[in-house]
Amino acid sequence: MGWMMWTPEVAAFFGCIALMLVVMTVLEIRWPTIERKGWLPIATTRGDRLFIGLLLAAYVNLAWVGLSAEEASVWPGFGASMLLLGLVMWKG
Amino acid sequence: MSKPVNQKALLLIVPMFVCVAFSAIMPLMTVVNYSVQDIISPTQHVFVGTEWFRMILNDPDLQDALVRQLVFSLCVLLIEIPLGVALALAMPAAGWRASATLVVVAMPLLIPWNVVGTVWQIFGRSDIGLGGYVLTQLGIDYNYTAHTRDAWLTVLVMDVWHWTPLVALLAYAGLRAIPDAFYQAAEIDGASRFAVFRYIELPKMRGVLMIAVLLRFMDSFMIYTEPFVLTGGGPGNATTFLSQYLTQKAVGQFDLGPAAAFSLIYFLIILLFCFILYNWMQRLGQGDGHA
DSSP: OTGGGOOHHHHHHHHHHHHHHHHHHHHHHHSOOBOBOOSSSSOBOHHHHHHHHHHHHHHHHHHHHHHSOTTOOSHHHHHHHHHHHHHHHHHO | OOOBOOOGGGGGGHHHHHHHIIIIIHHHHHHHHHHTEEEEETTEEEEOTTHHHHHHHTOHHHHHHHHHHHHHHHHHHHHHHHHHHHHHHHSOSSSHHHHHHHHHHHHHHHSOHHHHHHHHHHHTOTTTOHHHHHHHHTTOOOOTTTOHHHHHHHHHHHHHHHHHHHHHHHHHHHHHTSOHHHHHHHHHTTOOHHHHIIIIIHHHTHHHHHHHHHHHHHHHHTOOHHHHHHTTTOSTTTTOOHHHHHHIIIIISOOHHHHHHHHHHHHHHHHHHHHHHHHHHHHHHHHTSOO
């Protein structure tokens, strides 16, 4: 971890992203995605929904960090963003 | 019934992905890493969580720079895209005139960015510059180093001068790719010039215009060199756009943590806008059916 000052938190973050990519690849091979139209305004594949969900999640986290009080925990914002990601993946 | 989308071809980009991983993805990862730390010295660093993000998001200077940047990019798109298309429509289709026009139109694209800044810096001066001198002689109180409005106009006109040719060349390429049969059919139907533009040329140019809009949006959103040379971000902070603010933070003050947090927010904004623009333009095309 000394090299380039990596921290465990950032390692966990990228670990999750790598895991997501692996899971998406496995899902794609096992059950190829079908483009469909949910509540999002455009027809999306599974990967599109992951991208949109992650982008929205990033913005929710930023909004939480930017608008919440000085000492507030980051977890409520994170929880909300993950709920949104789940919703986009499931019904988007 | 809709078919599964075959995405196996994506495997072919794996070698490219590995190269990009070293040149872009890993550096981006280090930016993420630095955005949550306070780097005191090469051996000393403290994990600070989301503190830099909070600081950056609540920084009034940054919010101002962001608003300026959005207004600037919007102006650039609203002027350069229609102007570029109009220019492409007016350019000759073939013969030596076409070649000559192409060379002249492409000229500003060949000039390095800092030279463009210098050219306009001199051009706009009322004592030694042609543009500034003419405006002053006309009785207009023009001074881009002192008046916010003049500085804005100069930066905007400079960008239009520098980059409209790119839009024009792309649109021109799109126009030349339309087979003559379309125009002949339109003539038989007695279509007006506007109808030809609206139902043949515009839909056929959709692809190249999409590239033009995305390129111009991203480039204008990242503009740095020209305003830096021309106005230095002034007067005051009037033409300090996002890149320049970021450079002040990262290089000027060497605040790596806040600069990294800022870079990530910057990246997310560009990602969101490009995604929206791309999908919007895709949808516009679907309305035209065959395009």
